[in-house]
Amino acid sequence: MVPALFFPWCSSLRAHQRAGRCGDGRHGPKSALRAVREMGSSGLAACALEGPGWLQRHLLSGEFDQLRNFTVFESNFVQVTRFGEVANKVTMGVAASSPALELPDLLLLAGPTKENGCLQLLGLFPLQFVQLYIHDESRQQLKVKFCTGRAFYLQLQGPAETRDLEFGKWVRLLYHLHFQAGQGAVPFTQEWGDEDEETGGDQEDREWDWRDQLQDREARLDPQTSELWGL
Amino acid sequence: MTYAYLFKYIIIGDTGVGKSCLLLQFTDKRFQPVHDLTIGVEFGARMVNIDGKQIKLQIWDTAGQESFRSITRSYYRGAAGALLVYDITRRETFNHLTSWLEDARQHSSSNMVIMLIGNKSDLESRRDVRREEGEAFAREHGLIFMETSAKTACNVEEAFINTAKEIYRKIQQGLFDVHNEANGIKIGPQQSISTPVGPSACPRSPRDTGSDSGCC
Numbered sequence: 001m002v003p004a005l006f007f008p009w010c011s012s013l014r015a016h017q018r019a020g021r022c023g024d025g026r027h028g029p030k031s032a033l034r035a036v037r038e039m040g041s042s043g044l045a046a047c048a049l050e051g052p053g054w055l056q057r058h059l060l061s062g063e064f065d066q067l068r069n070f071t072v073f074e075s076n077f078v079q080v081t082r083f084g085e086v087a088n089k090v091t092m093g094v095a096a097s098s099p100a101l102e103l104p105d106l107l108l109l110a111g112p113t114k115e116n117g118c119l120q121l122l123g124l125f126p127l128q129f130v131q132l133y134i135h136d137e138s139r140q141q142l143k144v145k146f147c148t149g150r151a152f153y154l155q156l157q158g159p160a161e162t163r164d165l166e167f168g169k170w171v172r173l174l175y176h177l178h179f180q181a182g183q184g185a186v187p188f189t190q191e192w193g194d195e196d197e198e199t200g201g202d203q204e205d206r207e208w209d210w211r212d213q214l215q216d217r218e219a220r221l222d223p224q225t226s227e228l229w230g231l
Numbered sequence: 232m233t234y235a236y237l238f239k240y241i242i243i244g245d246t247g248v249g250k251s252c253l254l255l256q257f258t259d260k261r262f263q264p265v266h267d268l269t270i271g272v273e274f275g276a277r278m279v280n281i282d283g284k285q286i287k288l289q290i291w292d293t294a295g296q297e298s299f300r301s302i303t304r305s306y307y308r309g310a311a312g313a314l315l316v317y318d319i320t321r322r323e324t325f326n327h328l329t330s331w332l333e334d335a336r337q338h339s340s341s342n343m344v345i346m347l348i349g350n351k352s353d354l355e356s357r358r359d360v361r362r363e364e365g366e367a368f369a370r371e372h373g374l375i376f377m378e379t380s381a382k383t384a385c386n387v388e389e390a391f392i393n394t395a396k397e398i399y400r401k402i403q404q405g406l407f408d409v410h411n412e413a414n415g416i417k418i419g420p421q422q423s424i425s426t427p428v429g430p431s432a433c434p435r436s437p438r439d440t441g442s443d444s445g446c447c
């Protein structure tokens with residue numbers, strides 16, 4: 001296993017979450033339960049309070065040999081349109097394919113299955129082909145842009161007490177990644193105009209919904225529509 | 232949901248031949264007319280029934296474009312089945328099969344079952360590779376062969392399922408060691424007695440956290 005220290009920018013995230021939970025005077029499961037209730041019925045949100053995240057656990061479940069030793073820094077998001085409308089849940093994480101790396105080199109995306117809402121790994125993408133930006137700091141939104149022009153927006157989810165801290169980790173990570181990639185040290189989309197002007201690509205910056213999200217959306221929310229995703 | 236076995240599949244072949252469309256048709260029964268170049272790996276999963284046994288197919292749809300190929304290659308390891316796809320309307324995608332096959336054989340188990348797929352069979356008027364050529368290539372290299380259309384769904388189910396049948400047959404003949412992870416086969420959580428079940432990644436209500444069994 002890769003030691004947690006390996007990702008200096010995320011090593012203390014879970015610890016902070018635990019501290020926050022104990023520090024509010026109501027210990028253990030009770031406050032966790034309350035936090036879950038506050039999140040509505042979102043099962044995915046519950047995991048942020050306990051040990052490894054959903055994605056990490058999914059990889060550890062034994063179905064993904066090659067990915068099981070990854071240390072994943074992950075958060076739960078909802079996909080939003082450019083104008084902030086909410087589409088669907090996405091868990092996004094970064095991982096390093098080798099313990100020798102100082103920074104993560106892979107982006108992982110996962111989402112609930114249509115059938116029963118269990119988390120399913122959707123994609124694994126080399127970070128060298130993906131750019132991550134802070135899209136709207138106040139709303140805690142990130143922009144994910146693939147080198148092929150696909151782009152989508154994710155808004156951080158989670159208990160209010162820990163969300164700022166968690167978003168801060170992403171911001172730090174993005175600074176590191178942008179610095180490493182030589183993209184200029186500031187990973188923001190808004191203050192710096194549209195980053196597409198910098199890259200000067202003729203690729204349309206299409207808003208990309210994960211696998212045709214608009215169609216998928218109903219399907220995802222209605223487990224009855226597909227009997228196929230038997231996870 | 233429980234399953235007897237899990238088979239890892241990879242889908243490989245040139246960019247634009249329809250790998251992602253085949254996966255989408257198989258898992259979601261729909262067609263995507265726009266080419267969204269895959270970078271890295273996209274995943275799909277579906278249960279199939281072979282001989283009364285539930286089998287979960289875990290499918291790794293890889294990027295075909297040359298610039299992503301060196302990275303995706305490393306994920307061929309541990310696949311039990313491969314769909315090697317070309318486009319019947321583009322001869323160069325057929326000509327590149329040998330190089331894909333070499334890659335696949337080099338980076339995965341020698342037992343891997345490979346299904347050669349001539350995709351886009353709906354575009355008969357634009358056909359550039361005859362069916363017999365595909366058949367001959369498959370025969371020569373010991374592959375199974377089918378022509379499919381991810382657009383009309385013709386033979387898509389069959390391609391995935393026949394590959395699973397062949398893997399299953401090999402297991403029954405003792406050609407696949409199901410306990411060797413490198414073979415891309417896993418015994419389902421209910422079937423295995425000695426293998427501990429890992430932590431579940433399924434959402435549960437806090438009340439359930441005492442239980443050890445996943446909801447999947």
Ligand SMILES: Nc1nc2c(ncn2[C@@H]2O[C@H](COP(=O)(O)OP(=O)(O)OP(=O)(O)O)[C@@H](O)[C@H]2O)c(=O)[nH]1
Pocket residue numbers: 244245246247248249250251252253263264265266267268269270293294295296350351352353354379380381382383
């Ligand atoms: N007519 C027809 N078009 C197809 C078929 N399968 C795929 N296509 C089209 O071919 C194009 C490429 O399909 P993809 O599935 O994205 O190709 P891919 O092999 O995944 O390509 P990479 O991800 O770049 O490796 C898309 O425009 C599809 O609509 C088919 O069976 N018939």
Ligand SMILES: [Mg+2]
Pocket residue numbers: 250251252267268269292293294295
């Ligand atoms: Mg593709």
